[in-house]
Amino acid sequence: MSEEASVEELVERQRNHLPPAERRVAEVVLRSPEAVAFGTVARVAELAGTSGASVVRFATRLGFPGFSSLQAAVQRAIGQQLRPAVERIRADTGPDVVAASLQVEVDNVQRTLAAVDTASFEAAVDLLATRPRVLVMAGEAEAGVGAMLASGLALLRDGVEQLRGSDVAVARRLATCGAGAALVAIDMRRYERWVVEHAARAADAGVAVVAVTDSLLSPLAERAQVTFVVSAESAGVFDSHVGTLALCNVLVTGTARRLRRSATDRLDAVEAAWQATGALVDG
Amino acid sequence: MSEEASVEELVERQRNHLPPAERRVAEVVLRSPEAVAFGTVARVAELAGTSGASVVRFATRLGFPGFSSLQAAVQRAIGQQLRPAVERIRADTGPDVVAASLQVEVDNVQRTLAAVDTASFEAAVDLLATRPRVLVMAGEAEAGVGAMLASGLALLRDGVEQLRGSDVAVARRLATCGAGAALVAIDMRRYERWVVEHAARAADAGVAVVAVTDSLLSPLAERAQVTFVVSAESAGVFDSHVGTLALCNVLVTGTARRLRRSATDRLDAVEAAWQATGALVDG
DNA sequence: CGTCAGGTGAAACGTCTGTTCCGGACCCGG
DNA sequence: CCGGGTCCGGAACAGACGTTTCACCTGACG
Numbered sequence: 001m002s003e004e005a006s007v008e009e010l011v012e013r014q015r016n017h018l019p020p021a022e023r024r025v026a027e028v029v030l031r032s033p034e035a036v037a038f039g040t041v042a043r044v045a046e047l048a049g050t051s052g053a054s055v056v057r058f059a060t061r062l063g064f065p066g067f068s069s070l071q072a073a074v075q076r077a078i079g080q081q082l083r084p085a086v087e088r089i090r091a092d093t094g095p096d097v098v099a100a101s102l103q104v105e106v107d108n109v110q111r112t113l114a115a116v117d118t119a120s121f122e123a124a125v126d127l128l129a130t131r132p133r134v135l136v137m138a139g140e141a142e143a144g145v146g147a148m149l150a151s152g153l154a155l156l157r158d159g160v161e162q163l164r165g166s167d168v169a170v171a172r173r174l175a176t177c178g179a180g181a182a183l184v185a186i187d188m189r190r191y192e193r194w195v196v197e198h199a200a201r202a203a204d205a206g207v208a209v210v211a212v213t214d215s216l217l218s219p220l221a222e223r224a225q226v227t228f229v230v231s232a233e234s235a236g237v238f239d240s241h242v243g244t245l246a247l248c249n250v251l252v253t254g255t256a257r258r259l260r261r262s263a264t265d266r267l268d269a270v271e272a273a274w275q276a277t278g279a280l281v282d283g
Numbered sequence: 284m285s286e287e288a289s290v291e292e293l294v295e296r297q298r299n300h301l302p303p304a305e306r307r308v309a310e311v312v313l314r315s316p317e318a319v320a321f322g323t324v325a326r327v328a329e330l331a332g333t334s335g336a337s338v339v340r341f342a343t344r345l346g347f348p349g350f351s352s353l354q355a356a357v358q359r360a361i362g363q364q365l366r367p368a369v370e371r372i373r374a375d376t377g378p379d380v381v382a383a384s385l386q387v388e389v390d391n392v393q394r395t396l397a398a399v400d401t402a403s404f405e406a407a408v409d410l411l412a413t414r415p416r417v418l419v420m421a422g423e424a425e426a427g428v429g430a431m432l433a434s435g436l437a438l439l440r441d442g443v444e445q446l447r448g449s450d451v452a453v454a455r456r457l458a459t460c461g462a463g464a465a466l467v468a469i470d471m472r473r474y475e476r477w478v479v480e481h482a483a484r485a486a487d488a489g490v491a492v493v494a495v496t497d498s499l500l501s502p503l504a505e506r507a508q509v510t511f512v513v514s515a516e517s518a519g520v521f522d523s524h525v526g527t528l529a530l531c532n533v534l535v536t537g538t539a540r541r542l543r544r545s546a547t548d549r550l551d552a553v554e555a556a557w558q559a560t561g562a563l564v565d566g
Numbered sequence: 567c568g569t570c571a572g573g574t575g576a577a578a579c580g581t582c583t584g585t586t587c588c589g590g591a592c593c594c595g596g
Numbered sequence: 597c598c599g600g601g602t603c604c605g606g607a608a609c610a611g612a613c614g615t616t617t618c619a620c621c622t623g624a625c626g
Contacts, residue, residue, distance in 0.1 A: 144431030236536030253519030
């Protein structure tokens with residue numbers, strides 16, 4: 001990609017050599033770029049209190065062939081800003097894996113948690129806190145995250161299990177868990193057949209399914225009662241589940257808050273057991 | 284602000300009632316919203332591999348009068364997203380837990396990865412890539428992260444195991460692994476005695492230990508050849524291992540890069556096996 | 567006062583857009 | 597094999613768009 005100056009730079013450079021009408025246009029462009037990105041010549045002209053012709057002349061003065069090119073440049077800038085970090089990385093950072101991952105992983109966490117809406121969160125926490133049985137089922141790549149969700153929840157309440165083992169074992173467990181259970185299903189694109197199918201069957205049987213997946217169009221989301229969309233971009237070869245883990249943490253935290261009274265007793269008991277067995281070293 | 288459903292919600296609501304062509308349009312809309320915000324019917328149609336008419340039909344199916352209204356809705360969403368995150372959080376009145384976690388988890392990732400110095404990283408990757416045997420041992424709370432590290436590495440090379448099970452089983456495995464092995468030990472404050480002691484004993488036996496822990500003063504770091512310090516702050520009651528997982532991802536990525544030639548063959552073989560068994564659904 | 571250069575907006579032009587309509591392809595139950 | 601429905605893309609149409617042109621205004625200068 002050629003090294004071209006940003007629109008803001010171009011505007012700044014011309015700022016003092018502009019006739020009054022075009023100067024007002026410049027201010028509009030800097031102050032509300034979405035007006036030029038999404039709008040039309042007429043709209044920008046209206047905001048600047050001038051006519052379309054001045055807007056076009058302003059664009060050409062910046063060096064663009066016309067307004068359309070200026071608009072395209074602003075759109076590219078905005079587009080870059082909201083593209084996932086993975087695609088930004090390629091241009092910015094060098095071959096430093098750590099630096100690249102830093103950007104990507106931060107982006108994963110931000111996107112994943114920003115996408116959590118209040119209603120879904122409350123609904124999910126409600127299920128996790130009140131259902132007599134909570135099952136966690138995760139694809140192979142996400143098994144670790146699933147385990148951490150399950151173990152976190154298990155410290156807060158009874159009746160939490162992670163589903164693993166053979167297909168038939170999972171099927172049996174799901175068949176016998178009763179309709180009052182909740183199932184958290186975690187899987188990403190290239191969905192694993194067993195996860196998708198067991199989740200669907202459970203939903204049919206009346207189990208409340210919470211889907212943690214990578215798209216609203218995922219087959220997991222299809223029958224789910226609550227769906228969370230996570231960002232799993234990676235600087236490497238495999239998907240990153242950092243965002244997913246962050247989401248699981250929030251769910252555990254929310255559940256802990258909901259169960260405050262009973263959970264603290266439980267945690268105290270666990271703590272006492274640890275102390276008694278001397279399993280911990282304070283270091 | 285009026286209470287109107289987001290475009291994503293509208294898409295989800297229709298997800299099961301979409302014909303194939305419109306479904307492809309839906310994927311484009313969700314995956315690259317800038318195409319609909321900045322682009323035209325023809326552009327979206329091209330990306331979805333269909334015709335303009337299907338794009339318009341899709342928009343009307345969501346409840347919009349036409350494509351233009353869908354475009355306007357997406358533009359509004361992007362416009363909001365362009366504002367600084369601080370304002371957004373206030374506007375959403377999202378649950379405090381989520382907002383707070385966002386900050387904390389981002390911080391964890393940043394601190395953890397920023398603390399990785401090049402020499403340690405290279406040394407660790409070298410161990411993970413070249414040692415004939417790699418063992419992963421994690422405290423209970425970190426077991427999931429350990430599992431993800433182990434499974435990531437196992438996709439790249441032979442001889443990767445996660446140590447679990449009873450104390451004696453772990454002891455036996457460590458005793459028989461030979462001095463050429465590498466051991467990744469993951470544990471945080473309130474260190475678990477078995478992790479600390481097994482790691483120490485392994486180090487004495489000549490195993491190269493990579494410690495992933497929360498302080499340079501940790502007992503794990505004491506005998507380790509390479510130590511990574513992670514940030515595990517949390518907005519809730521338990522430690523967050525988001526930063527730890529990010530670190531593990533980087534280690535896997537680094538190892539993959541080092542093993543590029545052999546690893547790609549291996550991944551191809553895995554892929555072929557998946558295809559052959561039909562274990563994956565593309566959704 | 568006359569001339570000229572630059573700034574400006576209204577209007578005309580051609581292009582491209584979104585929308586609608588229609589005919590054909592396809593699937594399914596009879 | 598045959599109707600009914602759905603799905604889909606090409607083409608036609610009306611409208612909106614960016615661009616260009618041109619006439620008017622203003623201020624400076626000789």
